[in-house]
Amino acid sequence: MKSGNQEIYVLSNKDRDISSLNKVANRLGFDITPFSHANLPKNNNAVIFDVATILEFKCKAIFEHNRPLIALVSHATPSEIQHAMELGAYAVVTRPIHQLGLLSALQVSSILSKKTDDKEKQYNNLRRKHLSRCSVIKAVISFMDEFNVNDQKAYEMIRTISMSKNIEVETLCENLVKSTSCNDVYNKGA
Numbered sequence: 214m215k216s217g218n219q220e221i222y223v224l225s226n227k228d229r230d231i232s233s234l235n236k237v238a239n240r241l242g243f244d245i246t247p248f249s250h251a252n253l254p255k256n257n258n259a260v261i262f263d264v265a266t267i268l269e270f271k272c273k274a275i276f277e278h279n280r281p282l283i284a285l286v287s288h289a290t291p292s293e294i295q296h297a298m299e300l301g302a303y304a305v306v307t308r309p310i311h312q313l314g315l316l317s318a319l320q321v322s323s324i325l326s327k328k329t330d331d332k333e334k335q336y337n338n339l340r341r342k343h344l345s346r347c348s349v350i351k352a353v354i355s356f357m358d359e360f361n362v363n364d365q366k367a368y369e370m371i372r373t374i375s376m377s378k379n380i381e382v383e384t385l386c387e388n389l390v391k392s393t394s395c396n397d398v399y400n401k402g403a
Contacts, residue, residue, distance in 0.1 A: 219258065224260065281326040287308050303326055354367075
């Protein structure tokens with residue numbers, strides 16, 4: 214293996230696929246590493262998989278970790294492409310394998326994989342914030358009761374503490390709900 218080249222993992226039981234991918238990928242500066250469905254490293258390197266091999270071995274390991282996934286298909290018929298996308302591929306490469314086809318599939322799958330990661334992080338963050346709304350409401354009500362202020366002033370007080378402690382409002386409110394006295398938190402935070 215040449216040093217400095219990025220690895221691309223290949224899951225195919227066809228030696229011809231691996232040989233062809235190796236030749237094309239090496240010209241592009243990539244190294245091809247064949248793997249069995251049992252020993253796929255958990256990193257973000259691209260994976261090229263033969264759809265027939267996936268179906269034959271019922272491999273699910275490559276889909277457990279978001280990474281650039283590229284399906285290797287024979288004819289690129291609409292049904293083959295649809296099947297590849299249903300399996301989780303972000304792009305397809307057709308046989309015979311050409312440099313431009315492989316390079317564009319790597320680019321597309323890499324971009325879509327990154328966007329999927331970003332959207333997943335955004336979703337998880339929004340979900341966490343949504344789930345913590347109950348804590349925010351409880352904290353605001355506690356401040357309203359303890360300091361005899363309206364909801365807007367109570368939230369403003371919480372936000373001030375949040376900014377002074379440099380933590381998210383939601384995290385602060387979860388801690389406030391667990392604490393015994395808002396007055397103690399307000400006096401320490403302000």
